[in-house]
Amino acid sequence: MSGRATEPYDLLRPERTITGMSAVLLPHADPFTPDLDGFAAHLARTLEAGLVPAVNMDTGFGPTLDDSARQEILRVTREICGDAEFVAGAHVDDAPGARLDLDRYFQQVATIASHGGTPILFPSHGLGGVSEGEQLAAMAAVGERCDRFLGFELSRAFHPAGFVLSLEGYRDLLGIRSCAGAKHSSLERAPEWDRLRLRDRVRPDFMVLTGNDLAIDMVCYGSDYLLGISTFAPDLFAERDRCWASGDPAFHQRNDDLQYLGRFAFRTPVPAYKHSASQFLRLRGWITSDATPAGAPERPDSDRAVLAELGVRLGVVEQGVVEPGTGSRT
Template identity: 55%
Template sequence: MSAFDPLSLLKPRRKVTGISAILLPFTQAGDVDWPAFHAHVQRTLESGLTPAVNMDTGYVNLLDRATQDAVLQQTREVAGGRPFVAGAFVSDGEGDAFRPDEYARRIEVIQSHGGTPIIFQSYGLTRQSGPKIVASYEKLARTADRFLAFELTQDLASFGAIYDLETFAAVMSIPQCVGVKHSSFHREPEWQRLVLRNANRPEFVIFTGNDFAIDMIMYGSDYLLGLSTFAPDLFAQRDHFWETGDPRFYELNDQLQYLGYFAFRRPSPAYKHSAAQFLNLRGWINSSHTHPQSRTRPDSDRDVLRELGQRLGVVSPT
């Protein structure tokens, strides 16, 4: 990419497709706050974004199957036939073999609820050679009408992997694979994927998962972000500004990006507590508690988040 000019990818006045990973709220007692979840899915849909449930933002790796299925049932009820995305997650360990039957069961459950599955990585999937990884996706494609792939940085999950370009290109060529969430947290590999996409399969959607570079939408990426769960309303407004060429895009994007830098600082998985704190400050959820096994932030973060929320105009001074 040394001779490549990223500015050649710029796509001004483009309609952006936004998918927002939904935070699963918890009560102080450590139970799922279902009314708050219901309301957050609803406000995400009303903002014009597509909700994504049972994602990392929704603690999918910490939920039992019954809770994952309850999330799907609740989402189907709220969505009322509108599109949503849901994570197909298979828990395994280092050294385990790929488990296509378990993936197929999760895909079937998601599709039966009206969702589009996004295939979470696992040790069994990512620890294979490139050709075997592609063959694994091809096998899953026989059980899915359409699905999204997922490349995940190990900063967020130890089983994650960013594929080499040859493997990525082969996965992109699978007809049932209609897009990919790319979460390397780096611009250059995403730019490389955009170049490949534009040349080989223009309709394929690359959803940036880079919460440190949410302006990747300027270059032709769409997005599936955890950061947007903090403010789906403001992300929708930002997207509208970009589509209409409104210069207010830049300042709003800057403010949202600063929120992302703060929330996703190391340890990055603790961003979910930052999200709970921010949504609590907004008055959207009743508690800033997270899943009992999830990483947490210090209480002092609330003061910073309050200031950021005030700058964005969504948190009151008191």
């Protein structure tokens, strides 16, 4: 019997320090009013946990905000973060069939950089509608205009303009030196393992940021993360990460419980996970309303009872917060 590990187990990296980035929920006081105080508090909570906050992401309703709202989020973020690192979504608002608007990406990246953030290039219909070669050329052009940015491979389960590069295209992405990493949100393990193996050979300092909320143990194989599920419990994700770095077997139970939460919250329709996040944060007493923006997918009230049970298991929600069988918060 060979002593060499077979794929993908050869990628396992025990006692590795994980870089955790957490997409920050933008809570709402009502369907038409963002709760900026609640956002600022949750942003501070994420920082205090030791995670890098990511704002104006899908979790923060970034694709549906207008420019003035995104800039207000950037202002609040800079105020809370100070000199601490943060990531922000660079969005181009367009419609199916639109042409690639590279100048708009340049403007968005410059705005984020001026606030001290690292831009992550959100897919747009224009970017998703061109060839892979043109997508990579666009990212290279962005890289010539900023010191540091992140790429983003996004499953269409999250956004209709999403796209995922071929492995050959990913190799070319690794060649863009100002691209420090890329979020991979195909929701599949195999392509992420392929990217990790390629990264290890070609550019070991490049961050493969898992966006797979259904497989959060990808960190064991060498991925770092930029997740939406971590906004439910940045404190517990940071605790889990410390367990992995120290070789503490408690990592596995904590990871299992967080994954259970992720599987429930990210079920179909996937975009409704943001409402699940609002429900869970309200159960934790961290926000005062679990409202979600008008037109956004919602979860049923009955989900609160399940989320409360999961919160009790995780040790962050008190027993009896939700009346049995009602879904109502007591």
